[in-house]
Amino acid sequence: MQTNQLILLFSGALLVLGLIAFFMGRAKAAKVRASGTAMYAQPDQYAWFAALATAGPAVAVGAIGAFALLLMGANIPTPYLLAASLVVAAGGMMVAMTQVRPDFHARKAIERTIRFILAGAAMISIFTTFGILISIISEAIRFFQMQSFWDFITGTTWNPGASFLAAAGRAEEGATAAQFGSVPLFAGTFMITLVAMLVAIPVGLMSAIYMSEFAPTKVRTVAKPMLEVLAGIPTVVYGFFAAITVAPLVVSVAGMVGLEASYSNALAPGIVMGIMIIPFISSLSDDVINAVPDSMRQGSLALGMTRAETIKDVVVPAALPGIISASLLAISRAMGETMIVVMAAGMRPNLTANPLEDMTTVTVRIVAALTGDQEFASAETLSAFALGLVLFVVTLTLNMVSVIMIRRFREKYRSNNL
Amino acid sequence: MRQSFDDISAQLKGRHRKSARLKWMSMGALGLAGLFLVFFFTDMLIKGLPAFQQAQVQVQVDYNEMAQDIPLAAVEEDVRPLVSRGYLRLIPGRMEDNPDLLGTTRMEWVLADGQVDQYLKGHHTNLSASEESVVDELAAEGRAELKFNTNFFTRGDSKMPELAGIASAAMGTVMTLLVTIAVAFPIGVMTAVYLEEFAPDNRFTQMIEININNLAAIPSILFGLLGLAIFINFFGVPRSSPLVGGLTLALMTLPVIIIATRTALRSVPDTIRHAAFGVGCSRWQVVRDHVLPVSMPGIMTGSIIGLAQAMGETAPLIIVGMVAFIPDVTATFTDAATVMPAQIFTWAGEPDRAFTEKTAGGILVLLTILIALNATAVVLRKKFERRW
Numbered sequence: 001m002q003t004n005q006l007i008l009l010f011s012g013a014l015l016v017l018g019l020i021a022f023f024m025g026r027a028k029a030a031k032v033r034a035s036g037t038a039m040y041a042q043p044d045q046y047a048w049f050a051a052l053a054t055a056g057p058a059v060a061v062g063a064i065g066a067f068a069l070l071l072m073g074a075n076i077p078t079p080y081l082l083a084a085s086l087v088v089a090a091g092g093m094m095v096a097m098t099q100v101r102p103d104f105h106a107r108k109a110i111e112r113t114i115r116f117i118l119a120g121a122a123m124i125s126i127f128t129t130f131g132i133l134i135s136i137i138s139e140a141i142r143f144f145q146m147q148s149f150w151d152f153i154t155g156t157t158w159n160p161g162a163s164f165l166a167a168a169g170r171a172e173e174g175a176t177a178a179q180f181g182s183v184p185l186f187a188g189t190f191m192i193t194l195v196a197m198l199v200a201i202p203v204g205l206m207s208a209i210y211m212s213e214f215a216p217t218k219v220r221t222v223a224k225p226m227l228e229v230l231a232g233i234p235t236v237v238y239g240f241f242a243a244i245t246v247a248p249l250v251v252s253v254a255g256m257v258g259l260e261a262s263y264s265n266a267l268a269p270g271i272v273m274g275i276m277i278i279p280f281i282s283s284l285s286d287d288v289i290n291a292v293p294d295s296m297r298q299g300s301l302a303l304g305m306t307r308a309e310t311i312k313d314v315v316v317p318a319a320l321p322g323i324i325s326a327s328l329l330a331i332s333r334a335m336g337e338t339m340i341v342v343m344a345a346g347m348r349p350n351l352t353a354n355p356l357e358d359m360t361t362v363t364v365r366i367v368a369a370l371t372g373d374q375e376f377a378s379a380e381t382l383s384a385f386a387l388g389l390v391l392f393v394v395t396l397t398l399n400m401v402s403v404i405m406i407r408r409f410r411e412k413y414r415s416n417n418l
Numbered sequence: 419m420r421q422s423f424d425d426i427s428a429q430l431k432g433r434h435r436k437s438a439r440l441k442w443m444s445m446g447a448l449g450l451a452g453l454f455l456v457f458f459f460t461d462m463l464i465k466g467l468p469a470f471q472q473a474q475v476q477v478q479v480d481y482n483e484m485a486q487d488i489p490l491a492a493v494e495e496d497v498r499p500l501v502s503r504g505y506l507r508l509i510p511g512r513m514e515d516n517p518d519l520l521g522t523t524r525m526e527w528v529l530a531d532g533q534v535d536q537y538l539k540g541h542h543t544n545l546s547a548s549e550e551s552v553v554d555e556l557a558a559e560g561r562a563e564l565k566f567n568t569n570f571f572t573r574g575d576s577k578m579p580e581l582a583g584i585a586s587a588a589m590g591t592v593m594t595l596l597v598t599i600a601v602a603f604p605i606g607v608m609t610a611v612y613l614e615e616f617a618p619d620n621r622f623t624q625m626i627e628i629n630i631n632n633l634a635a636i637p638s639i640l641f642g643l644l645g646l647a648i649f650i651n652f653f654g655v656p657r658s659s660p661l662v663g664g665l666t667l668a669l670m671t672l673p674v675i676i677i678a679t680r681t682a683l684r685s686v687p688d689t690i691r692h693a694a695f696g697v698g699c700s701r702w703q704v705v706r707d708h709v710l711p712v713s714m715p716g717i718m719t720g721s722i723i724g725l726a727q728a729m730g731e732t733a734p735l736i737i738v739g740m741v742a743f744i745p746d747v748t749a750t751f752t753d754a755a756t757v758m759p760a761q762i763f764t765w766a767g768e769p770d771r772a773f774t775e776k777t778a779g780g781i782l783v784l785l786t787i788l789i790a791l792n793a794t795a796v797v798l799r800k801k802f803e804r805r806w
Contacts, residue, residue: 070652107700110702115702118616121604121605121608125626125629125630128633128669128672132636135648205447206448207444207448207451209440210444215445226451230451230455232730233458234731234759234788235732235733239763240762240778240781243766244766282451306433306437307440307441308437308439308441329635335637336639343766363639363733366643371737371739388639391637392637395637400632
C-alpha cells in the first residue's frame with residue numbers, strides 16, 4: 001500500500017480508538033458518579049483524559065519512529081511502525097480505563113498535557129531559527145572548505161566560471177579558476193540600499209512629521225491607510241514596475257542630461273525600493289515622535305520658539321534614537337530585498353560608484369546560483385549559502401542594534417509621565 | 419536694547435516663514451508618496467486592462483478530411499497565420515469527439531494569434547505587410563474584434579500569449595495558502611497563548627520572545643534557503659509542491675500571527691481573567707472559555723493580514739522551485755505547482771512583448787485579491803472589535 005493511504009488508514013484507526021476511549025471513559029465515570037461517590041473531576045474530563053492517553057503515546061511513537069527513519073536511516077518498514085503505534089494506543093486506552101477512579105485528578109492531568117503541548121508549539125519558533133542557522137552554516141562550511149574565506153570576504157572579482165565543471169571532475173587545463181570575491185556583490189547591495197535610503201528617509205521622516213505635528217485628523221485617517229497600501233503591494237509587482245516603467249524613465253532622463261544609463265541601472269530598483277520602504281520609516285517615526293512627551297513641546301513653545309524650531313531642535317533630537325532605529329530596520333529590509341533587484345537590476349558583478357551602470361547584488365546571485373542548472377555540490381551553488389550566511393549576520397546585527405536603541409529610547413521617556 | 423524693534427519684527431517674520439515652509443515641505447513629502455501611489459496604479463491599469471481583452475477573428479472553418487491530420491487545412495490560406503495555433507491543434511480532437519462535424523463548413527469566431535491581438539491593440543508586431551492588410555480588412559468588415567478574455571481566467575500557463583492564463587497559478591496559490599494556514603495558525607496561536615498566559619517570566623521565555631522578533635525581520639530569501647536545505651534535501655518533501663511552499667511560507671507567517679495574537683490577548687482586560695478565576699476556573703479554562711473567544715476577532719484580523727503578506731511572497735518560493743511551467747490546473751499537494759506572484763515573475767521574464775500585458779493583468783488580479791483580503795480584515799476589525 002502507498003504511504004499516503006497507510007497514513008490515512010492509521011489516522012482513521014487512531015480516531016476510532018480515540019472515540020471509543022472517550023465514550024467508554026465517560027460512561028465509566030458517569031457510572032461511578034451515579035453510584036454516589038464524589039469524584040475529583042467531571043465525567044467529560046475523564047473522557048478527554050482517556051482519549052488523550054490513547055492518542056498521545058501513539059502519535060509520539062509514530063513521530064519518534066519517523067525521526068529515527070530520517071535521521072539514522074533505521075530501516076523500519078512503515079506498516080510495522082504504524083501497527084506498533086496502534087498497539088501502544090490500545091495499551092494507553094487500557095491504562096486510561098484503570099485511571100477512571102474517584103481519587104484521580106483528571107483535569108489536572110489534562111491541563112498539564114495541554115501546557116506541555118503549548119510549550120512545544122513555542123519551541124517550534126526556536127527550532128525554526130536553529131533550522132535556518134544549521135542549514136545555512138552547514139552548506140556554507142562546505143563552501144569554505146572549497147574556497148578561501150579571506151578571498152571571499154576581500155576579493156574583488158566574482159567569476160564562478162567553470163566551477164561546475166570542476167565539481168563534475170571535468171575541469172580543463174587552461175580554464176580560468178573560479179573566483180569568488182564577494183566585494184562587488186556587496187558594493188552593488190550597498191549602492192542600491194543607499195539610493196533607497198536617500199529616497200525613503202527624507203520622504204518618510206517628513207511624512208511622519210507632517211502626520212504627527214501638522215495634519216488635521218481627517219488627513220491622518222486617509223494618509224495612514226494610504227501608506228499601508230504602499231507597504232502591502234507585493235515586491236514582485238514593484239519589481240515589474242521598476243523594470244518596465246522606471247528603468248526606461250531613468251534612461252531617458254539621463255539621456256536628456258547627456259549621460260548614458262544602462263537599462264539595468266541601479267537607480268530604478270533603488271528608487272522603487274525606497275518607495276516600498278517609506279511606510280516602514282514613516283510609521284515607526286510617527287510612533288516615536290508621538291511618544292515624545294508633550295511637556296517638552298509646550299515648554300519650547302512657551303519660550304517663544306516657532307513650531308518649526310520646536311520640531312527641529314526639540315522633538316526630532318528627542319526622537320532621534322527611535323528614528324535611527326527605524327532607519328536601521330529599513331536598511332536591513334532593503335539589503336535583504338530580493339524580487340525588486342532580481343527583476344530590475346543587472347546580472348553582472350560590477351564594482352563601481354556610478355549608479356547609472358548595471359550591477360548585481362547579493363540576493364540576485366543567491367537566486368541565480370540556486371535556480372540555475374548546476375549540480376548541488378558545485379562551488380557556485382554553495383556560494384549562495386555563503387552569501388546567505390553573511391547576509392544573515394549583517395541583517396541580524398542591524399536588527400539587534402535597532403532593538404537596543406528603541407529599548408533605550410523607551411526607558412528614557414518612561415519616567416516622564418506628565 | 420541692541421536690536422531695534424523693527425529688526426526683531428523682521429527676524430520674527432523670517433522664523434515664522436521658515437515654520438510655514440517646513441509645514442508645506444512635510445505636506446509635500448506626504449503628497450509625493452500619494453502621487454507615487456496614483457502614478458503606480460494608473461500605470462498598472464493602463465498596462466494591464468488590455469490583458470482582459472483578446473482578439474478573435476471570424477473565419478470560415480472547413481471540417482474536411484484533411485483537417486483531421488493537418489489542422490492547418492481547416493482554414494483558408496490567407497487567414498492561416500492569423501488564427502491561433504492553439505485553437506488549430508484542438509480541431510482533430512473535436513472532430514473525433516463529434517463525427518457530425520466532418521464535411522461541414524461554418525463561420526466561427528476563433529481565437530486569433532497573439533501577434534494579431536497585439537496589432538489590434540496598437541503595438542508593434544512581427545506581422546508582414548500583407549498579413550496586416552488582411553487583418554485591416556477583417557476589422558473593417560467587423561470580423562476581427564477584441565472580446566473578453568475568458569482564457570485568462572480558465573487556462574493555465576502557455577507559451578502562446580493568447581492562451582496564457584492564471585488559473586493554474588491561482589489554484590497553486592489556494593493550495594499553498596491552505597497548507598500555510600493549516601500549519602501557521604494553530605502553532606502561532608498556541609505559541610502566543612503560551613507566551614501570554616502560561617509562561618513564567620524567566621530568561622527562557624525572554625529568549626523565545628527575542629527569537630520571534632528576530633524571525634520577523636529575517637530576509638525572506640533565507641527562509642527559502644531553509645526550505646531548500648531542510649524540507650527538500652533532509653525531509654524529502656517533493657520539490658515545487660504546494661506542500662513545501664506552504665511549509666516555508668508558514669514559517670514566515672508564524673511571527674506575524676504570534677505578534678498579532680499576543681496583541682489581541684493583551685488587549686483583553688485582566689478583570690475578565692480575574693472574574694473567571696474568582697468563580698473557580700483553572701488557568702486553561704480561563705483561557706479557553708473567557709479570553710480566547712473575546713480576542714478571536716483580533717486574532718482573525720491578524721491572521722488575514724499575515725495571509726495577505728504570504729500571498730505576495732515570491733523569493734522563498736522561487737528557491738524551493740515553485741516557478742515551474744504549469745499548463746494544467748492540477749489540485750494535489752505533492753505535484754509541482756506555481757503561485758500567482760511566481761507566475762507574474764515568470765511572465766515578466768518572457769521576451770515576447772505580448773506577455774507584458776499578461777503580467778500587468780496578473781498583477782491587477784493579485785492586487786484586487788489582496789485589497790479585498792485587507793479590506794475584509796479592516797471591516798472585521800471595525801465590526802467585532804470591543805472597546806474596553
